[in-house]
Amino acid sequence: MAQGISVTVWNEYRHEKTDARVAAIYPQGMHEAIAGHLRTQDDMDVRTATLDEPEHGLSDEVLGGTDVMTWWGHVAHKEVQDAVVDKVHRRVLEGMGLIVLHSGHFSKVFRRLMGTTCQLKWREAGEREVLWVTRPGHPIVQGIDDHFVIPQVEMYGEHFDIPEPDETVLISSFSGGEVFRSGVTFRRGAGKVFYFRPGHETYPIYHQKEVLKVIANAVRWAAPTGAMTIECPNKPMGWFEKEPR
Amino acid sequence: MAQGISVTVWNEYRHEKTDARVAAIYPQGMHEAIAGHLRTQDDMDVRTATLDEPEHGLSDEVLGGTDVMTWWGHVAHKEVQDAVVDKVHRRVLEGMGLIVLHSGHFSKVFRRLMGTTCQLKWREAGEREVLWVTRPGHPIVQGIDDHFVIPQVEMYGEHFDIPEPDETVLISSFSGGEVFRSGVTFRRGAGKVFYFRPGHETYPIYHQKEVLKVIANAVRWAAPTGAMTIECPNKPMGWFEKEPR
Amino acid sequence: MAQGISVTVWNEYRHEKTDARVAAIYPQGMHEAIAGHLRTQDDMDVRTATLDEPEHGLSDEVLGGTDVMTWWGHVAHKEVQDAVVDKVHRRVLEGMGLIVLHSGHFSKVFRRLMGTTCQLKWREAGEREVLWVTRPGHPIVQGIDDHFVIPQVEMYGEHFDIPEPDETVLISSFSGGEVFRSGVTFRRGAGKVFYFRPGHETYPIYHQKEVLKVIANAVRWAAPTGAMTIECPNKPMGWFEKEPR
Amino acid sequence: MAQGISVTVWNEYRHEKTDARVAAIYPQGMHEAIAGHLRTQDDMDVRTATLDEPEHGLSDEVLGGTDVMTWWGHVAHKEVQDAVVDKVHRRVLEGMGLIVLHSGHFSKVFRRLMGTTCQLKWREAGEREVLWVTRPGHPIVQGIDDHFVIPQVEMYGEHFDIPEPDETVLISSFSGGEVFRSGVTFRRGAGKVFYFRPGHETYPIYHQKEVLKVIANAVRWAAPTGAMTIECPNKPMGWFEKEPR
Numbered sequence: 001m002a003q004g005i006s007v008t009v010w011n012e013y014r015h016e017k018t019d020a021r022v023a024a025i026y027p028q029g030m031h032e033a034i035a036g037h038l039r040t041q042d043d044m045d046v047r048t049a050t051l052d053e054p055e056h057g058l059s060d061e062v063l064g065g066t067d068v069m070t071w072w073g074h075v076a077h078k079e080v081q082d083a084v085v086d087k088v089h090r091r092v093l094e095g096m097g098l099i100v101l102h103s104g105h106f107s108k109v110f111r112r113l114m115g116t117t118c119q120l121k122w123r124e125a126g127e128r129e130v131l132w133v134t135r136p137g138h139p140i141v142q143g144i145d146d147h148f149v150i151p152q153v154e155m156y157g158e159h160f161d162i163p164e165p166d167e168t169v170l171i172s173s174f175s176g177g178e179v180f181r182s183g184v185t186f187r188r189g190a191g192k193v194f195y196f197r198p199g200h201e202t203y204p205i206y207h208q209k210e211v212l213k214v215i216a217n218a219v220r221w222a223a224p225t226g227a228m229t230i231e232c233p234n235k236p237m238g239w240f241e242k243e244p245r
Numbered sequence: 246m247a248q249g250i251s252v253t254v255w256n257e258y259r260h261e262k263t264d265a266r267v268a269a270i271y272p273q274g275m276h277e278a279i280a281g282h283l284r285t286q287d288d289m290d291v292r293t294a295t296l297d298e299p300e301h302g303l304s305d306e307v308l309g310g311t312d313v314m315t316w317w318g319h320v321a322h323k324e325v326q327d328a329v330v331d332k333v334h335r336r337v338l339e340g341m342g343l344i345v346l347h348s349g350h351f352s353k354v355f356r357r358l359m360g361t362t363c364q365l366k367w368r369e370a371g372e373r374e375v376l377w378v379t380r381p382g383h384p385i386v387q388g389i390d391d392h393f394v395i396p397q398v399e400m401y402g403e404h405f406d407i408p409e410p411d412e413t414v415l416i417s418s419f420s421g422g423e424v425f426r427s428g429v430t431f432r433r434g435a436g437k438v439f440y441f442r443p444g445h446e447t448y449p450i451y452h453q454k455e456v457l458k459v460i461a462n463a464v465r466w467a468a469p470t471g472a473m474t475i476e477c478p479n480k481p482m483g484w485f486e487k488e489p490r
Numbered sequence: 491m492a493q494g495i496s497v498t499v500w501n502e503y504r505h506e507k508t509d510a511r512v513a514a515i516y517p518q519g520m521h522e523a524i525a526g527h528l529r530t531q532d533d534m535d536v537r538t539a540t541l542d543e544p545e546h547g548l549s550d551e552v553l554g555g556t557d558v559m560t561w562w563g564h565v566a567h568k569e570v571q572d573a574v575v576d577k578v579h580r581r582v583l584e585g586m587g588l589i590v591l592h593s594g595h596f597s598k599v600f601r602r603l604m605g606t607t608c609q610l611k612w613r614e615a616g617e618r619e620v621l622w623v624t625r626p627g628h629p630i631v632q633g634i635d636d637h638f639v640i641p642q643v644e645m646y647g648e649h650f651d652i653p654e655p656d657e658t659v660l661i662s663s664f665s666g667g668e669v670f671r672s673g674v675t676f677r678r679g680a681g682k683v684f685y686f687r688p689g690h691e692t693y694p695i696y697h698q699k700e701v702l703k704v705i706a707n708a709v710r711w712a713a714p715t716g717a718m719t720i721e722c723p724n725k726p727m728g729w730f731e732k733e734p735r
Numbered sequence: 736m737a738q739g740i741s742v743t744v745w746n747e748y749r750h751e752k753t754d755a756r757v758a759a760i761y762p763q764g765m766h767e768a769i770a771g772h773l774r775t776q777d778d779m780d781v782r783t784a785t786l787d788e789p790e791h792g793l794s795d796e797v798l799g800g801t802d803v804m805t806w807w808g809h810v811a812h813k814e815v816q817d818a819v820v821d822k823v824h825r826r827v828l829e830g831m832g833l834i835v836l837h838s839g840h841f842s843k844v845f846r847r848l849m850g851t852t853c854q855l856k857w858r859e860a861g862e863r864e865v866l867w868v869t870r871p872g873h874p875i876v877q878g879i880d881d882h883f884v885i886p887q888v889e890m891y892g893e894h895f896d897i898p899e900p901d902e903t904v905l906i907s908s909f910s911g912g913e914v915f916r917s918g919v920t921f922r923r924g925a926g927k928v929f930y931f932r933p934g935h936e937t938y939p940i941y942h943q944k945e946v947l948k949v950i951a952n953a954v955r956w957a958a959p960t961g962a963m964t965i966e967c968p969n970k971p972m973g974w975f976e977k978e979p980r
Contacts, residue, residue: 093607093651095872113605116678117583119722127727130422130975132403137830137925137961146404147975157725158377159391161583161679161718164412164656166901167922171403171426173418176727177375181416187902188606189651190872226872228651232609235647237617237666240865240882338852338896340627358850361923362828364967372972375730382585382680382716392730402970406828406924406963409901411656412677421972432657433851434896435627471627473896477854480892482862482911485620485637620912622893636894648867649881654902661893661916663908667865671906 004045005223008066009035010057012073013050015201022201030072030199033206034215041216051076056084063087068097068222070215071104072199085109093189093230097222099215102199105160110195113188114162120180121157127175129153131182131198135169139221140183140194140214148210154200156180162195170214172197183214185221190228194218249290250468253311254280255302257318258295260446267446275317275444278451279460286461296321301329308332313342313467315460316349317444330354338434338475342467344460347444350405355440358433359407365425366402372420374398376427376443380414384466385428385439385459393455399445401425407440415459417442428459430466435473439463494535495713498556499525500547502563503540505691512691520562520689523696524705531706541566546574553577558587558712560705561594562689575599583679583720587712589705592689595650600685603678604652610670611647617665619643621672621688625659629711630673630684630704638700644690646670652685660704662687673704675711680718684708739780740958743801744770745792747808748785750936757936765807765934768941769950776951786811791819798822803832803957805950806839807934820844828924828965832957834950837934840895845930848923849897855915856892862910864888866917866933870904874956875918875929875949883945889935891915897930905949907932918949920956925963929953 011031015022026033031048038046049057051073069088073080085108092098092113100110105118129150133141157178163186170183182197196218198211205211256276260267271278276293283291294302296318314333318325330353337343337358345355350363374395378386402423408431415428427442441463443456450456501521505512516523521538528536539547541563559578563570575598582588582603590600595608619640623631647668653676660673672687686708688701695701746766750757761768766783773781784792786808804823808815820843827833827848835845840853864885868876892913898921905918917932931953933946940946 112602115603115605117720119720121723121725123725123727125727128422130424132424134403134405134426135409135922135925136404136963137959139960142961149975155725158379158416159381159718160379163653163676163678164380166654167409168413168426171416171424173422173424177373177418177730178725179375179377179416179418179424181379181413186653187870188653190870224872225874226877228649228871230607230609233611235611235613235645235668237613237615240667240884357847360848360850362965364965366968366970368970368972370972380677380680381718382714384715387716394730400970404963408898408921408923411899422975423970431898432625433898435625469627470629471632473626473894475852475854478856480856480858480890480913482858482860485639485912618912620914622914624893624895624916625899626894648869648906649871650869654870657899658903658916661906661914663912663914667863667908669865669867669906669908669914671869671903 004043005219006065006067007038007044007046007219008062008069009038009046009048010069010071011048011050012076013052014076015074019201025202025204026206030201030206034070034212037212038216038219044219051079056080058084058088060087063091066091066096067224068099068219070099070101071107071109072101073107074103074201077107080108085112089113090230092191092193093228095190095224095227097191097219097224098193099218099222100193100195102197105195113186113193116163117161120160121178123155123176125155125176126152127155129172129174131170131172133169134171135167138167138169140169140217142217143213144210150198150205150208150211152203153198153205156197190224190226192222194222249288250464251310251312252283252289252291252464253307253314254283254291254293255314255316256293256295257321258297259321260319264446270447270449271451275446275451279315282457283461283464289464296324301325303329303333305332308336311336311341312469313344313464315344315346316352316354317346318352319348319446322352325353330357334358335475337436337438338473340435340469340472342436342464342469343438344463344467345438345440347442350440358431358438361408362406365405366423368400368421370400370421371397372400374417374419376415376417378414379416380412383412383414385414385462387462388458389455395443395450395453395456397448398443398450401442435469435471437467439467494533495709496555496557497528497534497536497709498552498559499528499536499538500559500561501538501540502566503542504566505564509691515692515694516696520691520696524560527702528706528709534709541569546570548574548578550577553581556581556586557714558589558709560589560591561597561599562591563597564593564691567597570598575602579603580720582681582683583718585680585714585717587682587709587714589708589712590683590685592687595685603676603683606653607651610650611668613645613666615645615666616642617645619662619664621660621662623659624661625657628657628659630659630707632707633703634700640688640695640698640701642693643688643695646687680714680716682712684712739778740954741800741802742773742779742781742954743797743804744773744781744783745804745806746783746785747811748787749811750809754936760937760939761941765936765941769805772947773951773954779954786814791815793819793823795822798826801826801831802959803834803954805834805836806842806844807836808842809838809936812842815843820847824848825965827926827928828963830925830959830962832926832954832959833928834953834957835928835930837932840930848921848928851898852896855895856913858890858911860890860911861887862890864907864909866905866907868904869906870902873902873904875904875952877952878948879945885933885940885943885946887938888933888940891932925959925961927957929957
């Protein structure tokens with residue numbers, strides 16, 4: 001598996017330990033539902049990490065060896081240490097892919113990458129969500145037709161305060177009439193960032209096949225294809241003409 | 246009024262002459278409904294032009310004197326002469342603003358500016374449309390809160406085959422569950438282009454105040470702020486150093 | 491002047507007080523060179539603020555009353571208090587325009603808005619810079635032909651680590667052969683951001699007419715056309731159908 | 736090789752047959768210089784096609800079987816039949832990748848995809864070009880450091896009249912002082928488009944290793960990851976709820 005994409009599935013992992021309804025749906029945590037699917041993919045090498053581990057499970061060794069990270073958080077965004085956020089942010093700029101899931105829109109690292117509030121409207125009413133493909137042919141929606149439906153969800157509604165995305169891949173409608181840009185891509189430094197709306201602690205969304213397919217697609221899309229060095233070099237006149245070719 | 250924005254409201258103007266239902270809603274044509282509102286704006290100088298006029302009402306003099314054009318067509322896109330399309334296209338690149346309305350998504354000039362099919366899903370079922378603001382503060386939605394509702398519309402659904410917009414300002418949901426990017430901007434050459442979905446021959450949509458407000462806002466947004474010359478100059482070494490400053 | 495655009499020209503104002511060469515070029519500070527030009531514009535109401543004033547001259551009253559801010563900093567980015575950065579950042583998201591000048595690329599507020607390192611290559615060798623217009627007709631380059639020249643500058647070279655700009659308006663070449671995206675726009679929340687490369691403490695760049703013209707144009711372009719409220723509202727089903735129209 | 740990317744290298748192939756200087760550099764045509772390199776790549780299955788073949792070498796069978804096409808034209812853009820342009824354009828929208836080289840900026844198919852004039856400044860003076868990477872980590876510049884140099888080129892200068900690119904990957908400077916966006920990407924329909932400036936009939940640019948590397952990288956980047964169907968379907972209410980999952 002040395003050639004596979006090295007994926008770290010990060011989860012806050014709190015709801016699952018304190019709320020029986022959540023534990024019933026995700027007995028080993030949402031991270032294991034996601035990681036379990038990714039482990040079935042031949043080209044991925046998957047580990048998990050959670051908030052309550054030392055360094056939130058994100059040691060320099062883990063971070064340095066991660067090609068793509070997925071991030072789920074909700075009630076404990078503030079407990080994520082700034083030093084870890086700094087490192088994750090830096091790794092994205094250097095080239096690591098980052099897939100931010102659902103309530104991760106308010107995570108420190110996503111807000112730092114966006115530079116905006118990432119605020120939105122919301123409602124918990126068990127609505128039906130239809131996700132419509134707005135970029136057919138995009139690798140993130142490979143194997144998805146023109147839409148898919150999630151039977152029961154928490155609603156997120158526009159305005160979603162993000163910079164204009166590089167690509168808008170999926171837009172949702174909800175039973176209640178709101179809309180949301182549910183699959184959007186950004187590049188920051190050499191790293192690719194994908195925000196993907198689906199998920200919630202009290203619905204079995206990370207057991208749904210289309211949702212897992214999009215996450216696996218997004219991991220492949222976000223895998224590094226090069227790197228960026230963090231520096232700010234002073235370059236003398238003619239430096240690039242003196243180099244060997 | 247010499248200082249005003251010179252607006253030409255173009256309409257195919259066929260449904261209104263052949264369908265009594267349409268004539269009842271727009272007795273003087275959809276162009277007059279739109280132009281009538283724009284004429285109430287102090288900073289605009291408004292004329293209309295229609296398909297069955299000579300040169301479709303778009304002589305060189307009219308085109309040369311137009312700052313912003315609005316375009317509505319539906320059943321007779323093919324009757325628009327290519328020579329006129331060439332001229333409108335060229336004027337946009339030179340700096341003229343263009344606001345393309347509803348079924349104008351299939352007009353020759355919009356498809357030429359986009360380079361794509363501009364196809365979409367559609368349904369005539371008198372659905373409710375909610376248009377959500379996705380760029381608060383944008384001049385095109387000045388005076389609009391975070392959404393507005395049109396009670397009965399023809400549905401347009403994604404995938405809307407356009408290039409990734411420069412800005413997505415409005416996204417719609419429909420009673421039937423589809424979504425659509427209903428207000429999107431593009432720059433082509435020095436010209437600004439705004440596609441705005443609302444409108445239809447059998448609904449009084451161009452009598453609704455929010456729709457008219459957005460169109461008036463868009464006219465101001467699309468007004469030229471400079472020009473582009475169409476040329477492909479051969480420039481000798483050092484040409485720009487010999488110019489007077 | 492109550493109707494004018496309220497501009498606050500912010501300057502670190504350190505080089506001018508400690509370096510005689512700088513003081514000779516900008517005896518009252520770079521801020522006064524910029525503000526002096528903006529004060530000649532009929533539609534602007536101009537004040538200045540500097541680092542060593544209380545709250546860096548950016549009290550809540552000043553910030554709340556500012557439509558567009560320009561920002562120059564270099565050696566003392568770290569001395570800008572985080573609490574002030576938070577407020578400036580928030581005001582941009584709410585709708586205030588921000589024009590970041592030259593070495594302001596490394597300011598706290600610009601890096602926070604971008605989410606990237608904002609790093610670049612650099613060299614101080616008194617090179618000639620040619621700034622080429624890449625979006626003719628854009629309001630920021632109104633009155634500029636297709637290029638302008640600055641005789642002596644510090645070089646900034648790509649890669650400039652910023653997100654893909656919404657619009658690339660100016661690209662520079664330097665005598666030494668490097669290139670740089672010198673005029674780029676971004677929207678963050680309801681606020682418009684323009685990064686403009688020209689400037690330096692040891693060259694009289696803020697006395698050059700094309701540079702001042704671009705700054706004045708950018709102030710007009712960045713002036714608010716609406717606002718965004720910072721909130722994250724929980725909305726019950728059907729809330730938008732119960733509102734009066 | 737059934738699994739490889741199917742590449743069609745298209746060349747106008749006129750200069751090489753009429754100008755001894757060109758024939759000396761490209762004895763079998765520029766297409767063979769490019770195709771020869773791509774044939775060394777294990778993951779590509781390469782054919783060529785030229786203007787003077789029947790249907791310009793682009794039969795329905797060839798087009799239908801092409802994943803990525805490269806396009807070089809210069810003196811005979813007008814001789815390319817509109818019927819063939821229609822088909823190539825359609826194939827791009829359906830998902831075929833297209834890499835447009837150098838003077839191909841004025842080809843019918845590129846102008847149709849862009850919707851703009853694609854005009855630029857130019858000069859034949861054998862200048863040095865430096866191409867700077869503006870998106871480190873992008874797959875198109877994999878294996879390229881932060882720049883590369885082409886010793887002698889025809890200059891192309893801004894303003895390059897294209898829509899705002901999805902991504903600006905390379906920007907050039909020239910000895911004469913001009914700049915140019917030399918590597919830019921666009922998505923149209925399901926197809927990826929890359930414009931790459933290097934090339935010319937009288938310089939051995941398609942023998943230079945960095946240029947060939949970028950072309951090979953771009954072929955991989957542009958390979959289809961899905962498709963778009965050309966249609967405009969009328970969809971009844973509830974159609975997507977009645978489908979089997």
